[in-house]
Amino acid sequence: MNAADPIIKIRHINKYFGSFKALDDVSLDVAVGEKVVVLGPSGSGKSTLLRTINRLETISSGSIIVDGHDLYDPDEDINRIRMELGMVFQNFNLFRHKTVLENLTLAPIKLKKMDRGMAEEMAYELLDKVGIRDRANHYPIQLSGGQQQRVAIARALAMEPKIMLFDEPTSALDPEMIGEVLEVMITLAREGMTMVVVTHEMGFAREVADQVVFMDGGAIVEEASPDSFFDHPVHARTRLFLDQIL
Amino acid sequence: MSDQEKKIEIGDGAAIPDPEDKGLISAWWIALVGTVSLLIILPLLKPDPYARILSFVPDGILVTFKVTIASISLALVIGLLTGLGRLSKNRFINLIASLYVEIVRGVPLLVQLFYIYFALGRIVRVPDIVAAVIAMAFCYGAYMGEVFRAGIKSIDHGQTEASLSLGFNRRQTMAYVVLPQAWRTILPPVGNEFIALLKDTSLVSILAVADILRRGREYASESFNYFETYTMIALIYLLITLVLSRLIANMEHRLSHYERR
Numbered sequence: 257m258n259a260a261d262p263i264i265k266i267r268h269i270n271k272y273f274g275s276f277k278a279l280d281d282v283s284l285d286v287a288v289g290e291k292v293v294v295l296g297p298s299g300s301g302k303s304t305l306l307r308t309i310n311r312l313e314t315i316s317s318g319s320i321i322v323d324g325h326d327l328y329d330p331d332e333d334i335n336r337i338r339m340e341l342g343m344v345f346q347n348f349n350l351f352r353h354k355t356v357l358e359n360l361t362l363a364p365i366k367l368k369k370m371d372r373g374m375a376e377e378m379a380y381e382l383l384d385k386v387g388i389r390d391r392a393n394h395y396p397i398q399l400s401g402g403q404q405q406r407v408a409i410a411r412a413l414a415m416e417p418k419i420m421l422f423d424e425p426t427s428a429l430d431p432e433m434i435g436e437v438l439e440v441m442i443t444l445a446r447e448g449m450t451m452v453v454v455t456h457e458m459g460f461a462r463e464v465a466d467q468v469v470f471m472d473g474g475a476i477v478e479e480a481s482p483d484s485f486f487d488h489p490v491h492a493r494t495r496l497f498l499d500q501i502l
Numbered sequence: 503m504s505d506q507e508k509k510i511e512i513g514d515g516a517a518i519p520d521p522e523d524k525g526l527i528s529a530w531w532i533a534l535v536g537t538v539s540l541l542i543i544l545p546l547l548k549p550d551p552y553a554r555i556l557s558f559v560p561d562g563i564l565v566t567f568k569v570t571i572a573s574i575s576l577a578l579v580i581g582l583l584t585g586l587g588r589l590s591k592n593r594f595i596n597l598i599a600s601l602y603v604e605i606v607r608g609v610p611l612l613v614q615l616f617y618i619y620f621a622l623g624r625i626v627r628v629p630d631i632v633a634a635v636i637a638m639a640f641c642y643g644a645y646m647g648e649v650f651r652a653g654i655k656s657i658d659h660g661q662t663e664a665s666l667s668l669g670f671n672r673r674q675t676m677a678y679v680v681l682p683q684a685w686r687t688i689l690p691p692v693g694n695e696f697i698a699l700l701k702d703t704s705l706v707s708i709l710a711v712a713d714i715l716r717r718g719r720e721y722a723s724e725s726f727n728y729f730e731t732y733t734m735i736a737l738i739y740l741l742i743t744l745v746l747s748r749l750i751a752n753m754e755h756r757l758s759h760y761e762r763r
Contacts, residue, residue: 338667338668339668343664345663349658352683352760353760362678363670397760411664415669
C-alpha cells in the first residue's frame with residue numbers, strides 16, 4: 257500500500273434493514289490524516305455509514321477496506337482491525353463498573369498485554385490531554401456528560417488507533433458542554449489524526465473538515481470542501497438542509 | 503431511573519431487607535428478635551421436648567447447608583450456560599437451552615426430584631445426597647438461566663458496542679464488560695433463588711437425605727411431639743433465611759458502589 261492510497265476505501269455499499277434501504281450505493285475514500293465530516297438530516301444513514309466502517313453494522317453488499325484489510329474477508333480478524341479504529345459514541349458508553357482510569361487501561365492491558373504501570377502512565381497522559389486527570393478514580397456516573405465524552409475519547413485513543421470515528425459525539429450533551437468536547441476533537445485533528453465525524457456542529461465542520469459529505473435517504477448527495485459546501489452548495493437538497501439549520 | 507437501574511423482581515425466596523433501612527422497627531428485626539427469643543425461651547421453659555429437639559436436629563442443619571451450597575454452585579454454572587444459550591444466535595444451542603427451561607418449568611420440583619433420583623439410580627449408583635444435589639441443581643439451573651438471561655439483557659447494548667469497538671471479541675466483552683455489570687442486577691434474584699433453594703431442600707428429606715426436616719421427622723415419629731418438633735424446625739429455617747437475606751442485602755449494597763454519585 258503506498259502512502260497516497262486511501263486508508264478507508266468504501267465501495268458501492270448497500271445496507272438494508274428488512275426492506276428499508278439504509279445505505280444506497282455509497283462510496284467514500286478517506287486519506288491518511290484526512291478529516292471527513294458527514295452531515296445530513298436524521299435518518300439519512302450517516303450514523304449507519306460510520307458504523308459500517310468498524311463493522312458494528314454489517315453491509316448487504318459492496319466492500320470496505322480499512323488500512324489494507326477487507327472487513328469482509330473471512331481470513332481477516334475483525335477484532336484486530338477494530339484496534340486500529342477508535343470509536344466515540346453519542347451516549348459515551350463508558351464502562352459503568354470501571355473507574356475513569358480503568359476505562360482507559362482495560363483494553364491496552366487485556367488486548368495489547370501492556371503491563372499495568374505502563375498502561376496507567378499512558379492513561380494519565382491521555383487524561384491530561386483531555387483535561388480530566390483529577391477525575392481518574394471516579395466512576396463514569398460521577399462525571400458530567402462533557403467529562404464522560406472526553407474520557408470516552410481518551411479511552412479510544414488509549415489503543416493508539418490510526419483512525420477515529422465519531423458518532424454524533426456532542427448530540428447528547430447540554431449546550432454548555434459541547435465546547436469542551438469539540439476542543440479536544442480539534443486538538444486531535446491538528447495533531448494529524450485521521451477522523452470521520454458524524455455531527456450537527458456546522459462550526460466544527462467548517463473549521464476542521466477537509467471534506468464534507470452530505471447524505472440524504474441513505475445516499476451521498478454531495479461531497480465538497482467545507483468552503484464550497486457551505487458557500488456554494490450544488491444540490492437542491494443540500495441547500496434545503498443548510499437553510500433549515502443555519 | 504435509567505434503564506440500567508431496573509431491578510429484576512422474582513419473589514419466591516424471602517424478603518431481602520433494604521440495606522438503607524437502618525430503623526430498628528422493621529419487619530426483619532421483629533422477625534429476627536422473635537425467632538431468636540423463641541429459640542432460646544422455649545427450650546429453657548420446657549427442656550423436654552424443646553431442648554431435646556434442639557440437640558437432635560443440628561446434624562440436619564449441616565446437611566441442609568451442604569445440599570444448598572452444592573446445589574446453588576452447580577445451578578449457577580448451569581444457569582450461566584443456560585442464560586447464554588438462551589441468548590445465543592446459534593439456533594441449535596438456543597433451542598436446547600429453551601427446551602430445558604420449558605421442561606423444568608413445567609414439572610413440579612418434587613416430581614423432578616423423584617424422577618432424577620430414580621432415573622439416576624438406574625444408570626449409576628451415587629450416594630443419595632449427590633442425587634439430591636443433581637436434581638436440585640437441574641431444576642434451579644433453569645430458573646437461574648432465566649435470571650442470567652434477564653440480567654445480561656438488562657445491560658445497555660452500548661456497553662457491548664464500546665467493548666467491541668476497542669477490539670474485544672464477544673467472549674471477552676461478556677467476561678470483562680457485560681457479566682461484571684449484569685452480576686449486580688443478577689445478585690438480588692440470585693440471592694432470592696438461593697433462599698428459595700434452601701427452603702426447597704426440605705423436599706430432599708423424602709429421598710433419605712438427613713436434612714433438618716428429615717431429622718425432625720425422625721425425632722417426631724419416635725417421641726410423638728409433632729407440634730413441638732415442627733415449631734422448632736420452622737423457627738430454625740426462619741432464622742437461617744433471615745440471616746441469609748440480610749447477608750445478601752449487604753453484599754448487594756457493596757456491589758452497587760459504582761452506581762453511587
